[in-house]
Amino acid sequence: MLAQSQPPQAVPADLDGRHNYPVLISLFNQLFAARLNTRLVLGDHEPLYLPADDDCGYHRIIFAHGFFASALHELAHWCVAGEARRQQLDYGYWYIPDGRTAAQQQAFEQVEGRAQAVEWLLARACDFRFQVSVDNLTGEAGDSSAFKQIVFSSLQQLLATGVNERVGALVATFGQHFGAENMLDVTTYCVEQLD
Known part of the structure; x- marks a missing residue:
């Protein structure tokens, strides 16, 4: 590389x-x-x-x-x-590339949900459109609506317990640069926003 x-x-x-x-x-x-x-x-x-x-x-x-x-x-x-x-x-971390079985995809989504919740916060701070990614184009992607709910629930939990220092610093810095607001207000998020 x-x-x-x-x-x-x-x-x-x-x-x-x-x-x-x-x-x-x-x-x-x-x-x-x-x-x-x-x-x-x-x-x-x-x-x-x-x-x-x-x-x-x-x-x-x-x-x-x-x-x-x-x-x-x-x-x-x-x-x-x-x-x-x-x-x-x-x-x-383990990573099974594109082409995962349904069971492998479910395990991937459980781990990936938290990271994509943080990504949603960062995207919002950048005033940038966030899209969930099941990252399994040639495998059994499963129900994307279930994964969207995992990401949304992870975001709710993250905002309820508070973000770590790295997330907080990035959200504040990106928000200031891109003029974004309400990044840490859970009421401004809903699962229907997810593509």
Whole structure:
């Protein structure tokens, strides 16, 4: 994998001008490069989390192909991962690629629900449309309405118990930059908002 610290010349065609990944990289790195030795990095291939090692002295959250949504998704996984997980390649999580059985998909959705709830908060803070992802295009995706309910319930629980410091800092910083409001008000969310 080749990770770049500088954005390429071409910007993906799906960006609207406000939602471009260099802004996310800058905002994230201002918050966490020094404090938690972690940087958001544009990648050329699949997303990946790489802890600091002998070749690179800082942790890297690598997102795919310059897509704003990919960056938000990878940030959400980083926000959910605890300290020990952030010392492991891809947080030490198992991952069965696209093509999962119904049972494997159900296990995936139980784990993924919390991360996508955080992603929803981050997207709202960026005034960016959030879409749930069952991430199983060639397998047995199951009932997406059930997964939407998992994400919504995870969001409700997260807001009821309070977000962690990393989520809070990102939500506040993104909200200020993008002019978003009510990101942490549970009454502004409903399951019907999920695509």
